[in-house]
Amino acid sequence: xxxxxxxxxxxxxxxxxxxxxxxxxxxxxxxxxxxxxxxxxxxxxxxxxxxxxxxxxxxxxxxxxxxxxxxxxxxxxxxxxxxxxxxxxxxxxxxxxxxxxxxxxxxxxxxxxxxxxxxxxxxxxxxxxxxxxxxxxxxxxxxxxxxxxxxxxxxxxxxxxxxxxxxxxxxxxxxxxxxxxxxxxxxxxxxxxxxxxxxxxxxxxxxxxxxxxxxxxxxxxxxxxxxxxxxxxxxxxxxxxxxxx
Numbered sequence: 433x434x435x436x437x438x439x440x441x442x443x444x445x446x447x448x449x450x451x452x453x454x455x456x457x458x459x460x461x462x463x464x465x466x467x468x469x470x471x472x473x474x475x476x477x478x479x480x481x482x483x484x485x486x487x488x489x490x491x492x493x494x495x496x497x498x499x500x501x502x503x504x505x506x507x508x509x510x511x512x513x514x515x516x517x518x519x520x521x522x523x524x525x526x527x528x529x530x531x532x533x534x535x536x537x538x539x540x541x542x543x544x545x546x547x548x549x550x551x552x553x554x555x556x557x558x559x560x561x562x563x564x565x566x567x568x569x570x571x572x573x574x575x576x577x578x579x580x581x582x583x584x585x586x587x588x589x590x591x592x593x594x595x596x597x598x599x600x601x602x603x604x605x606x607x608x609x610x611x612x613x614x615x616x617x618x619x620x621x622x623x624x625x626x627x628x629x630x631x632x633x634x635x636x637x638x639x640x641x642x643x644x645x646x647x648x649x650x651x652x653x654x655x656x657x658x659x660x661x662x663x664x665x666x667x668x669x670x671x672x673x674x675x676x677x
Contacts, residue, residue, distance in 0.1 A: 437451070445466070447501070460509075465498070483503070524536075524540050524542075524544075525541065529543060546612045549582065549612075550562070550612070552582050554571070591626040595637070605644055605647065607647055607655075616648075
């Protein structure tokens with residue numbers, strides 16, 4: 433929860449805006465004038481684009497006119513509020529290779545897939561279970577040059593992805609999840625690739641951006657499951673107002 437108060441004084445009056453940001457909901461209380469009172473409520477629903485007004489009557493039955501300020505305020509900020517689709521965050525849809533931007537071939541979900549990386553490594557040894565991550569890292573740790581090349585390429589792709597995200601979002605920490613995150617070699621490899629990308633390959637970027645912490649996710653392979661469970665419980669308890677019905 434974030435809270436802040438803004439004040440402006442003009443024509444011998446002072447008006448305050450007490451702003452409260454609770455998750456994705458914004459509450460603004462406008463107060464001021466020579467006779468403090470509650471004149472009305474203005475609400476804006478981003479999804480329906482509808483502004484609703486509730487007038488409070490004064491002691492003599494008249495409707496307060498100061499709700500006009502709330503209407504003007506809502507009009508000013510409505511286009512700067514949260515988006516309505518709640519679809520951001522699907523990194524697998526980002527396109528890395530514009531020359532292969534078809535059927536996810538050049539997308540992060542295709543080119544940066546941990547499963548695809550493990551399959552490539554295991555294929556070098558003609559191992560039957562192509563999705564066995566532990567076996568893949570045994571090959572890498574054995575010093576197999578082709579496996580090491582695949583490993584370094586994979587770490588490089590993830591480092592590029594992190595930098596691309598950081599170019600848009602002010603990132604403080606990046607947590608690598610999934611079963612593959614249990615391998616310390618991977619976290620070290622991504623950190624080294626990021627350093628090479630920003631310090632040696634692009635020193636101007638390295639001198640401009642602060643490197644985010646790149647760590648393994650606390651729940652590692654269970655990260656997705658815990659996230660799904662949390663979302664399910666929110667819906668069961670009717671606490672997730674952003675769930676798509």
